[in-house]
Amino acid sequence: VVWLCKCDCGGTAEVAGYSLKNGHTQSCSCLNREINLKQFTTHGMSRSRPNKIWRLMKNRCLNTKADGYSDYGGRGIKVCDRWLIFSNFWEDMKDGYSSELSIDRIDNNKGYYKENCRWANKKEQANNSRHNHLITYKGQTMNITQWAEMLGMNASTLSHRITDYGWSSEKAIKQPVRN
Numbered sequence: 067v068v069w070l071c072k073c074d075c076g077g078t079a080e081v082a083g084y085s086l087k088n089g090h091t092q093s094c095s096c097l098n099r100e101i102n103l104k105q106f107t108t109h110g111m112s113r114s115r116p117n118k119i120w121r122l123m124k125n126r127c128l129n130t131k132a133d134g135y136s137d138y139g140g141r142g143i144k145v146c147d148r149w150l151i152f153s154n155f156w157e158d159m160k161d162g163y164s165s166e167l168s169i170d171r172i173d174n175n176k177g178y179y180k181e182n183c184r185w186a187n188k189k190e191q192a193n194n195s196r197h198n199h200l201i202t203y204k205g206q207t208m209n210i211t212q213w214a215e216m217l218g219m220n221a222s223t224l225s226h227r228i229t230d231y232g233w234s235s236e237k238a239i240k241q242p243v244r245n
Contacts, residue, residue, distance in 0.1 A: 120152050
């Protein structure tokens with residue numbers, strides 16, 4: 067005997083009477099799908115942007131054939147052991163995440179770990195590059211772009227004064243721009 071059964075989820079299934087009687091069949095198969103989904107899904111973020119950022123971070127630090135390896139893993143930048151697992155990375159970094167931001171190391175000479183990482187926009191990332199020329203004047207240290215922005219001058223003007231003309235930082239900053 068076969069029974070046409072309606073499941074709690076709204077689906078239907080044809081079920082042999084003995085399977086109903088012994089409790090073997092409990093749903094239209096939606097229960098199996100739900101159990102499998104729970105069993106084989108670790109974090110549900112495999113195709114997410116944060117997961118891609120995490121994979122790229124690991125790749126540039128661990129894969130000797132990766133683009134940019136020489137700037138990361140090749141110069142000793144490491145990913146902490148905890149962050150080798152995505153769920154740990156995401157647990158530490160989910161606060162403050164936004165799709166307009168990317169991962170940034172606060173100290174570019176140190177590795178990827180919670181206390182040294184933040185989410186930053188493109189401008190913040192550019193201002194935090196190890197290739198920036200830093201200028202200290204009256205106890206304040208900023209890069210050329212930041213100083214130029216604060217002084218209301220073109221960054222290339224300030225850069226030329228220091229790198230091409232050999233001016234001191236003080237002279238380059240204090241000298242007014244000619245119109």
